[in-house]
Amino acid sequence: MKPFIPQRFESLVFGLLLSGFMSCLVTLIASVLTVGIEPGLFGIWMENWFSSWLVAFPAVLVVAPLVRRIVHRLVITG
Template sequence: MKPFVPRRLEPVAYGLLLTGMMSCVVSGISTAIASGVHGGFFLRWMSAWAPSWAVAFPVVLVVAPLVRRILKRIVAA
């Protein structure tokens, strides 16, 4: 497949994919612990995941520059 995201948008695409995958896994685990894995689990999971991702993505876009600055101070060159 030919790349279609411009290089300048790579950090945004990275954040979108990372938060999507992480929020999916975490919401699935949390939903399973809270309500068990039985009938209707998938719908409950997706209902938890969608708003989680909607929050996680903009938070990562805002917090990522701060994390990069902190890492520059604590990671040896």
């Protein structure tokens, strides 16, 4: 696939995708554990996922730089 997003948006796209995938997976597990595998599970999951993503996306944008700095201090380079 040919890149189409300017590099200056890399951290924003990273946060968008990471928060989307993680919140999607976590809300699926939580929804299944709470409701079980029911006919309305998909709708419940999507509702929970969307509201979780609204929180997760800005949280990742704020937390990711801090985590990168911590990891940089923990990892031996070179």
